[in-house]
Amino acid sequence: MKVYVTMFDTQCYLQRRARLAASIGNGIALIATAPETPRNRDSHFPYRFDSYFYHLTGFTEPEAVVVVIGGAAPQSILFCRDKDETREIWEGFRYGQAAAQARFDFDAAYSFAELDARLPELMANRTRLAYAVGHDSAWDARVIGWLGSVRAKSRQGIAAPTEIVDVRALLDEMRLFKDAPELDLMRRSAAIAGDAHRRAMRATRPGRHEYEIEAELLHTFYAAGAQAPAYQSIVAGGANACVLHYVSNRDRLNDGDLLLIDAGCELDGYASDITRTFPVNGRFSPAQKDAYEIVLAAQAAAIAMVKPGSTWIEPHDAAVRVLTQGMVDLKLLEGSVDGLIESNASHRFYMHRTGHWLGLDVHDAGEYKIDGAWRPLQPGMALTVEPGLYIRPADDVPEALWNIGIRIEDDVAVTESGCEVMTSPPKTVAEIEAWMQG
Numbered sequence: 345m346k347v348y349v350t351m352f353d354t355q356c357y358l359q360r361r362a363r364l365a366a367s368i369g370n371g372i373a374l375i376a377t378a379p380e381t382p383r384n385r386d387s388h389f390p391y392r393f394d395s396y397f398y399h400l401t402g403f404t405e406p407e408a409v410v411v412v413i414g415g416a417a418p419q420s421i422l423f424c425r426d427k428d429e430t431r432e433i434w435e436g437f438r439y440g441q442a443a444a445q446a447r448f449d450f451d452a453a454y455s456f457a458e459l460d461a462r463l464p465e466l467m468a469n470r471t472r473l474a475y476a477v478g479h480d481s482a483w484d485a486r487v488i489g490w491l492g493s494v495r496a497k498s499r500q501g502i503a504a505p506t507e508i509v510d511v512r513a514l515l516d517e518m519r520l521f522k523d524a525p526e527l528d529l530m531r532r533s534a535a536i537a538g539d540a541h542r543r544a545m546r547a548t549r550p551g552r553h554e555y556e557i558e559a560e561l562l563h564t565f566y567a568a569g570a571q572a573p574a575y576q577s578i579v580a581g582g583a584n585a586c587v588l589h590y591v592s593n594r595d596r597l598n599d600g601d602l603l604l605i606d607a608g609c610e611l612d613g614y615a616s617d618i619t620r621t622f623p624v625n626g627r628f629s630p631a632q633k634d635a636y637e638i639v640l641a642a643q644a645a646a647i648a649m650v651k652p653g654s655t656w657i658e659p660h661d662a663a664v665r666v667l668t669q670g671m672v673d674l675k676l677l678e679g680s681v682d683g684l685i686e687s688n689a690s691h692r693f694y695m696h697r698t699g700h701w702l703g704l705d706v707h708d709a710g711e712y713k714i715d716g717a718w719r720p721l722q723p724g725m726a727l728t729v730e731p732g733l734y735i736r737p738a739d740d741v742p743e744a745l746w747n748i749g750i751r752i753e754d755d756v757a758v759t760e761s762g763c764e765v766m767t768s769p770p771k772t773v774a775e776i777e778a779w780m781q782g
Contacts, residue, residue, distance in 0.1 A: 354449040356525045357402045361410075363518060364400065364511075365418035371472030373412040373511050374463070376483060380406045390572065395704040396476070396515050398613050403448055405438065407456045411466060419451040421466070423459050460486070464493035473505035476512055512709070519703060520710035521724035526703065527757055529614040530726060533570065534755050534766040537608045537616035540564035541769035544579075544607075545780050550599035550624055554579040557605070558593050565609040574615035574706045577607035581624060585749025586734040588696060597624045602632055604749050608706065615706040617728050618767050619753035626780035628773055631744035635733055636773060638670030639750045642731040646698050650729065650756050650763040655718040660698035663731040667694050675742055676735065693735055699728040702755055725758045 364373055377397040381389045393404050401410050403422065411421040427440025445453035454462060467473065467490055475487055494504035522530065540561045547560045558579045565573060580590040581597045585604035597603060601624050608616035621636065623629070628636060645666045646659035668690045671677040677689055684690060701708035703726055713719060730753030737746040754767040770779040 353525065354402065354447075356523060357400060358449055359523075360518060361400050361412050361420045362418065364412050364514060365414040365420070367514050368412070368414040368472055368474055368509075370415040370470060371474060371505065371507075372414070372467055372470045373474040373514075374487070375400060375410050375412075375476070375511060375515075377403070377406060377408045392572070393613070395519075395613070395709070396512060399515065399519055399704060401448060403439075403444065409456070409459060411463075413466065413470070415470075422448065422450045422453040423456045423462075424453060426455050426457070460490070463490045467491065467494050467505060468497070468502045470505050471503075472507045472509060474509045474511035474514060477508060477510045479512075516709040516711065519708065520701065521722070522703060522726050522757065523724070526614065527724075527726070529612055530616070530703070530755065530757070531766050533574075533609055533611040533614050533616040534618070536565060536568040536570050536611060537574075537618050538767050538769045539568065540607065540609065541605060541618055541620050542779065544605055545620070545622055545770065545776065546782065548597065548603055548622070548624055548780070549626075550597060552597050554581055554584075554593040554595050554597065554603075557597075557603070558607075561605070561607050568609075570609035570611045572610045574608040574610045574617060578605065578619075579607070580604045580749065583736075583747040583749070585621065585751075586736050586747060587749075588734070599625050600629065602748060602750065604751055606751065606753065608755075613704050615702060615704070615708075616755055616767065617702055617706050617730075617753060618755065618769060619730055619732075619751040620769055620771070620776075621750045621752065622770075622776045622780065627777060629744075631742075632748060633773055634674060635670075635735070635745060635748050636750055638667060638674070639731055639733050639752050640772065642666035642670070643729055643752045643754070646729045646731060647754070647756060647763065647765065650721060650727070650758060652720070652722055652758065652760065654721050656712050656721065657718040659729060663698045663729075664690055664694070667731060667733060670733070674745060676745070693733055694731065695734070696730075696732065698731050699756075702726045702728055721758050723758050723760050727756055727758075728753055729756050730754075 375397045378394040383389045407425045409423040413419050424444050425438050441453040491504050543564050544557050544560045558577050576591045578590055579593045581603045582601035584590045602621055603624050604621045606619040608618055642663040646663040649659040649662045668681050668684050677684055701710045732751035735745045735748045754765050757764045770776045
C-alpha cells in the first residue's frame with residue numbers, strides 16, 4: 345500500500361494571503377480557526393481547523409486567528425497559543441509564537457491572549473473590515489467591542505473602519521479555483537479513497553455486515569496517511585441504498601443485494617468523495633445490470649459536459665436526460681422524455697443534483713449562480729459528478745427493481761481542454777465483477 349506524505353511549502357499560503365491583502369485595499373481581514381468542541385466531560389470531538397483559516401495559513405492548532413492587512417505595506421499576523429511545556433506533556437506539541445512565525449512565514453506572531461489588546465490598534469485608520477459576519481454571535485460581539493474601542497479615539501484623529509464585508513465572500517472565489525498544490529493534494533486524496541473502495545469491494549460477501557466493510561475503508565484511509573474520513577461513510581446494503589444519507593452502517597449484507605458505498609478521505613485538509621455500487625455476491629442480476637448501466641451512461645454524459653464553456657447546470661441536465669430515458673426503458677415512467685423532464689417526473693427516482701464543488705470541504709466553497717445565471721465552468725474548478733437511481737417498492741414499479749439504489753460518483757477537475765477525472769476504482773460492470781472475483 346502506498347503511503348502519501350506531503351512536503352509542507354509555505355509559498356502557496358503566502359500567495360493566498362497576498363491576494364486577500366490586495367482585495368481589501370486599505371483594509372484589515374480577520375479569520376479565526378474553529379474552536380475545540382467538547383464531546384462529554386473531559387473529552388473533545390476530534391479537532392478539525394476552520395477551512396478558511398487553513399486555506400490562508402496551513403496552521404492546524406486551535407485558538408488561533410490570522411490578521412491580513414492591505415494597503416501600501418501589506419502584512420499578515422498570527423495570533424496563536426503560547427508555548428507551554430506543561431500543557432504539551434498532556435496535549436502534545438505547540439508551536440508558540442516564535443516558531444510559528446518562522447515556520448509559516450508570518451510578518452509577526454502574538455499570543456492569542458493578546459487579541460483583545462492588539463486588535464483595536466491594528467484596526468485603527470483602516471477603511472474596511474472583513475470578517476465572517478454573523479458566523480458566531482460571540483465573535484460578532486468581540487469585533488463590535490474592538491470597533492467601539494477604535495471609535496472612542498476619534499478626537500485623537502484615529503478613524504475606525506467604515507465598511508464591513510463578509511470575508512467568506514472574498515475567500516470563496518479564491519477557494520473555488522484550485523492552484524497546483526491543491527490539485528496535487530486532491531489527486532492524492534482521491535488515490536487513497538480509490539484504494540479504499542477497491543479494498544472494500546474485495547472484502548464484501550454475503551453474511552458480512554456494513555460496519556465490517558466500513559472498517560476496511562477506514563483501515564485504508566489511515567494506513568495510507570489520510571488524517572480522517574472526509575465525511576461519515578455511507579455503507580448501504582439493499583434497501584438502505586435508497587436512503588441518500590444513510591450512515592447507520594449496521595445491517596447484514598445479503599446475497600442478491602447491491603451495496604452502495606459513498607466514502608472519501610481527508611488528506612492535509614482536502615477531501616475526496618467517491619461512490620461505487622456493486623453486488624454483494626460479485627455478480628449483477630439482469631435487473632441490477634440494466635439499472636446500473638443507465639446510471640453509468642448518465643455519468644458519462646455528465647462528465648462529457650464538464651469543460652470550459654459549459655455552465656454548472658449542463659452536466660446535471662445531461663444526466664437527467666439519460667436517466668429519464670432509462671426510467672422509461674425500465675417501465676418506471678411513461679411518456680415522452682421531453683415531457684417527463686419538463687414535469688420533473690424523474691425526481692421520484694432521482695432527487696438530487698449531479699454534483700457539488702469539492703476541495704477543503706466536501707461540499708466546498710463557491711457560488712453556483714452569478715447574478716441569477718448558472719456560472720460557467722472554468723479551469724481550476726473541482727467538482728463531483730454523481731448521478732443516481734433510487735427505486736423503492738411500489739405497486740407501479742416492476743418487482744425485480746425493488747430496493748435497487750445506485751449512485752456512481754467521481755471527482756473531476758476542469759482543465760483548459762475538458763476535464764480530469766481524478767478517481768478510478770472499478771466502475772463498469774465487467775471491471776467490478778472481475779475485481780470482486782479476484
